[in-house]
């Protein structure tokens with residue numbers, strides 16, 4: 371009997387030999403990786419390793435100097451900004467990109483801008499469009515009562531929830547979040563991170579998050595991509611990462627130690 375070959379699914383996110391230079395310095399070395407649909411991935415590494423740059427390239431916010439990014443099998447260069455791109459990837463930046471002067475509902479509905487044309491987007495500032503979507507998303511992140519509040523009056527943790535509600539409303543196939551818990555205390559950090567991971571799992575979305583906390587990376591994510599000096603230091607399932615891997619990843623540079631030696635007498 372002849373059996374059909376197993377159908378290979380297209381990776382959700384793929385980087386082929388990506389390089390990025392800033393001021394002549396190599397920020398990302400030729401780097402390749404592939405992330406499947408529905409994977410939850412933490413990107414970790416020392417400060418300056420290139421985590422934000424990697425996420426920004428995957429999110430098509432920054433263009434690589436060499437190589438190509440494929441999103442759901444399509445070159446990112448061919449994805450049209452607007453509806454097509456917003457259905458594929460949603461990005462949560464460290465700074466959240468909320469407009470403080472606007473009410474929460476308008477910031478949440480900004481997740482729909484990719485779907486709406488210019489006129490509808492402008493109209494929504496006066497008469498919020500698809501209000502039910504915003505209400506539902508705010509209920510899911512636990513702050514439905516903040517619907518009409520001015521966003522700048524919310525606490526840091528509440529603003530983080532607004533940014534999450536905006537992603538829920540956008541419903542991209544892949545969510546890229548850059549240090550989504552950096553400004554939060556440990557209890558709120560756990561709330562936000564578990565919410566993000568649970569929502570993306572429920573919706574079958576791919577999730578890629580950059581994190582400083584190794585502990586949270588190992589606890590919440592299936593796969594860990596570790597960067598060091600713009601290169602992949604290791605890339606493996608979270609349950610196969612060892613203490614030794616982490617020690618090596620974060621070890622202080624020998625040169626840095628040299629620099630810190632006391633002056634000779």
Ligand SMILES: Nc1ncnc2c1ncn2[C@@H]1O[C@H](COP(=O)(O)OP(=O)(O)OP(=O)(O)O)[C@@H](O)[C@H]1O
Pocket residue numbers: 392393397415416417418419420421422423424
């Ligand atoms: N727009 C830019 N212009 C110039 N240099 C940049 C730019 N963006 C990043 N870099 C440099 O690229 C390197 C990697 O930065 P990146 O922010 O990607 O690292 P990171 O791993 O996210 O760091 P952190 O954990 O501190 O946020 C750093 O040396 C940084 O100074």
